[in-house]
Amino acid sequence: MIERVKSPRRLRGTVTPPGDKSISHRALLLNAVADGRAEIENLGTGADIGSTAACLHSLGVEIGEGVVHGVGLGGLRKPSGPLDCGNSGTTMRLLAGLLAGQPFESMLVGDESLARRPMDRVVEPLRKMGAHAELDPLRVGGRPLHGIEYSMPVVSAQVKSAILLAGLRATGTTRVVERVPTRDHTELMLEAMGAPLTVVDRTVSVETTDRLQPLDLRIPGDISGAAFWIVAGSFHPDASLEVLEVGVNPTRKAILELLPAKVMRLREVGREPVADLQVGTIPAAPAWDWDASWSAALIDELPVLAVAATQLRGTTRIAGAAELRVKESDRIAAMAKGLGAMGAQIREREDGWEITGPTVLTGARVSAFDDHRVAMALAVAGLLAGGTTEIEGAEHAAISYPNFWRDLESLC
Ligand code: S3P
Numbered sequence: 001m002i003e004r005v006k007s008p009r010r011l012r013g014t015v016t017p018p019g020d021k022s023i024s025h026r027a028l029l030l031n032a033v034a035d036g037r038a039e040i041e042n043l044g045t046g047a048d049i050g051s052t053a054a055c056l057h058s059l060g061v062e063i064g065e066g067v068v069h070g071v072g073l074g075g076l077r078k079p080s081g082p083l084d085c086g087n088s089g090t091t092m093r094l095l096a097g098l099l100a101g102q103p104f105e106s107m108l109v110g111d112e113s114l115a116r117r118p119m120d121r122v123v124e125p126l127r128k129m130g131a132h133a134e135l136d137p138l139r140v141g142g143r144p145l146h147g148i149e150y151s152m153p154v155v156s157a158q159v160k161s162a163i164l165l166a167g168l169r170a171t172g173t174t175r176v177v178e179r180v181p182t183r184d185h186t187e188l189m190l191e192a193m194g195a196p197l198t199v200v201d202r203t204v205s206v207e208t209t210d211r212l213q214p215l216d217l218r219i220p221g222d223i224s225g226a227a228f229w230i231v232a233g234s235f236h237p238d239a240s241l242e243v244l245e246v247g248v249n250p251t252r253k254a255i256l257e258l259l260p261a262k263v264m265r266l267r268e269v270g271r272e273p274v275a276d277l278q279v280g281t282i283p284a285a286p287a288w289d290w291d292a293s294w295s296a297a298l299i300d301e302l303p304v305l306a307v308a309a310t311q312l313r314g315t316t317r318i319a320g321a322a323e324l325r326v327k328e329s330d331r332i333a334a335m336a337k338g339l340g341a342m343g344a345q346i347r348e349r350e351d352g353w354e355i356t357g358p359t360v361l362t363g364a365r366v367s368a369f370d371d372h373r374v375a376m377a378l379a380v381a382g383l384l385a386g387g388t389t390e391i392e393g394a395e396h397a398a399i400s401y402p403n404f405w406r407d408l409e410s411l412c
Contacts, residue, residue, distance in 0.1 A: 001393070001394050001395040002390050002391065002392055002394060003391045003394035004388050004389070004390050004391075005363075005382030005408070006382070006387070006389075007383055007384060007386065008236075008411075008412035010239070011233060011236040011238065011239035011241065011411050012240055013242075013410050014241070014242040014243075014244060015241070015242075015410065015411065016221055016243070016244045016245055017221040017222045017223075017226045017243065017401065018044050018046060018221065018222055018225060018400070018401055018402070018403065019044040019219035019220070020044060020185075020219055020221065020222040020223070020224075020247045021044045021224070021400050022090065022157070022183055023044075023185050023189075023219050023220065023247065023272065024040075024043050024044035024049045024052075025088075025091065025094060026186055027040050027068075027215070027217060028040070028043075028049070028052050028053055028068060029052060029094055029098060029165070030186075030190065030212060031068040031214055031215060032056045032059070032063075032068055033070060033071065033072060033098065033168075034068075034072070034211075034213060034214040034215065035070055035072050035211050035212065035213065036069075036070050036214045037068070037070065037214060038068045038070060038214035038215055038216055038217075039066055039067055040066050040068065040216070040217060040219065041066060041217070041218040041219065042219045042221075044219065045403070046372075046398060046399050046401060046402060047086060047087065047088075047399050047402075048086065048088035048399055050086070052088065052090075054084065055079075055083040055084070055085060055095055056068075058079040058081070058083055059076045059077055059079055059083070059099075059106075060075070060076060060077030068214075070214050072211065073168060073169060073210060073211065073212065076102055078102075078105075078106070081107075082107040083095065083106055083109070084110065085110040085114060086114070087111050087113055087328060087372075087399050088110070088399075089327075089328075090158055091110075092108050092119065092138065093119070093121075093156075093158040093161070093162045094158060094161050094162055095108060096108060096122045096123075096126065096138060096140050096162055097122065097126065097162030097163060097164070097165035098162075098165040098166070099140050100126045100131040100141060100145060100162075100166045101131070101141070101144065101166055101169030101170060102141045102142075103141070103142065104141055104142060105132065105139055105140070105141045105142045106139065106140060107137055107138070108137065108138040108140070109137050113329065113370060113371075117326055117327075119135055119138050121153075121154050121156060121159050122162045123135055123140075125148070125150045125159070125162075125163050126140060126145075126163075126166055128148050128150065129145040129148050129163075129170055129174070130143055130144065130145050130170075131145055131166065144170075144171070145166055145167075145169060145170035145171070146170050147167060147170045147171060147173045147174040147175070147208070148174060148175070149174075149177065150174075150175065150176050151179075154323075155178070155179065155182060155323070156182065156323075157182035157184075157186070160176050160182060160186070161186040164186055164190065164204060167206040167207075167208070168190075168195065168206060168208065168212075170208055171208055172207075172208065173205050173206070174205065174206050174207075176204050177202060178203075179202070180293065180296045181202060181251060181296075183249065183251045183252055184199075184249070188249075188271045189215065192217075192270065193212040193213050194211075194212065194213045195209055196209055217270040218269050218270060219247075220245060220247030220248075220249075220272050220273075220274040221243075221244065221245040221247060221274070222247065222400070223246050223247050223252050223255065224301060224373075224400070225400060225404075226246045226277060227255050227301040228376050228377070228380050228401075228404070229279060229407075229411070230255060230256075230259050230261050231259065231308045231380050232380045232384070232411075233261075233279030234259045234260075234279060234281065234282045234308065235281070235282070235307075235308060235311040236384060237281055238281060240278075240279075240280045241278070241279045241411060242278055242279075243261075243276070243277040243279060244276045245276065246275055246276070246277050247273070248275050249273060250273075254294060254297040254298050254301075255298060255305070256277075258298075258305070258308075259308065260282060261277040261278065261279045262278040263277060264276045264278060284313060284358070285313065286312060287309065287312045287314030287315050287355075287356075287357070288309065288318075290316055290317055290318050290319060292319040292320025292351070293320060294320070295318070295319070295320035295323075295351075296320070296323075299321070299323060302318065302321055302331065302352075303334075303335050303373045303374055303376075303377035304373070304376070304377040304380055306318065306335045306346070306355060306377070307335075307377050307378075309355040309357060310339060310344040310346070310355055310357045310358070310359045310381070311358050313357060313358055314357070315356045316353075316354075316355050316357075317349075317352065317355075318353050318354075318355070319349070319351050319352045320351055321351055322350060322352075327371070328370070328373070328374075328399070329369035329371035330369075331373065332349075332351075332352065332353065334367070334368075334369040334371060334374045335377060335378075336353060337366070337367070338366040338367065338374065338377075338378045339355075339381060341364040341365070341366050342361040342363065342366065342378075342385055344357075344359050344361060345357070345359060360385075360386060361381055361385035361386070362385055362386050362387050363382060363385045363387030364389060365390040365392065366389065366391055366392070367391075368393030368394060368396050369393065370393055370396055372398070372399035372400050372401065374396075375391055375393055375395075375396045376401065376404055379391055379394070379397075379404070379405075383408070
């Protein structure tokens with residue numbers, strides 16, 4: 001599907017991004033193995049969340065409109081066929097952890113993009129825990145696990161979470177040590193569900209347990225979805241936007257340090273902080289003096305931050321972002337191609353981009369490379385560009401943000 005985007009004279013209105021994708025996956029997965037019924041409000045609507053729900057259904061978990069009927073840590077059923085994780089890396093990696101200690105073997109498959117993504121990063125620690133785990137296709141389960149202490153070689157919340165989920169059923173203590181902190185939604189939710197979990201500095205430990213309490217929760221809006229409106233509103237010449245009910249967990253809100261959205265009505269929902277954001281045109285600003293250590297906390301926002309960098313004065317060198325090469329697409333190449341076609345001065349580097357601005361972007365025909373965040377980032381570029389931008393593969397936005405095009409239209 002092709003979407004055409006033009007820069008409106010004024011960008012005005014209010015949007016509410018969908019429930020946070022990371023928290024939604026965890027709310028389903030953890031409540032699925034809790035002891036009883038949980039109600040979840042504002043669950044993410046993207047196709048990735050649908051993939052997690054469908055896999056859990058195949059494992060014998062009943063999930064209705066916002067209700068999960070937990071079967072307990074030992075209550076999952078051997079699926080009758082492969083579990084289809086679709087486009088979702090989070091589904092595949094977290095499920096691998098949850099299923100590793102089950103008495104049966106599960107096979108996890110996905111679409112073409114997911115089949116290309118690295119899964120050895122979860123297989124390796126799971127094997128250290130005694131798991132039977134094979135690659136291509138990914139198969140886990142059938143052997144008991146024991147706790148390990150694992151220093152993470154990759155910076156990944158998905159891998160950390162997979163090990164912690166496996167640790168719930170492993171004998172003894174499972175410890176994960178992070179070099180660089182990553183999103184902590186798994187830790188917060190496990191604690192809220194009464195799991196024996198402790199966090200000291202960058203080490204998370206979990207003890208074996210036989211029960212999790214079900215957790216009713218309301219999921220905050222996805223700041224990684226809000227990021228598109230934060231960039232569009234900051235750089236459009238006549239913008240005033242409100243983005244409502246956005247999760248501002250400290251491990252996720254680094255974008256608010258780069259772009260000055262006004263944080264209003266800060267409150268806590270469940271254990272997660274939430275706020276409404278007011279975003280408006282910012283004065284001309286200099287290029288960012290990028291520190292490679294920032295990239296981990298901004299990993300999902302980097303495609304749209306590359307768009308932002310085209311509007312800053314001077315050269316921004318985004319580094320430390322090699323992980324983007326193994327996301328739903330090679331996001332470094334995809335954004336260099338798209339923004340390059342729109343006239344940006346952007347050079348691909350192994351672990352990021354060198355972007356010089358400010359550039360008046362011009363509309364062009366660009367490809368989303370079958371990647372939701374690339375589609376939406378290029379749409380934001382289209383909102384700032386002269387002429388018409390045509391985005392091929394626009395439908396991929398529905399992986400994380402099904403109402404994205406409707407929200408975009410409402411702001412124009
Ligand atoms: C996620 C972690 C990040 C992120 C992804 C969601 C999560 O992936 O990019 O969109 O929910 O844990 P990595 O763990 O691969 O960095």
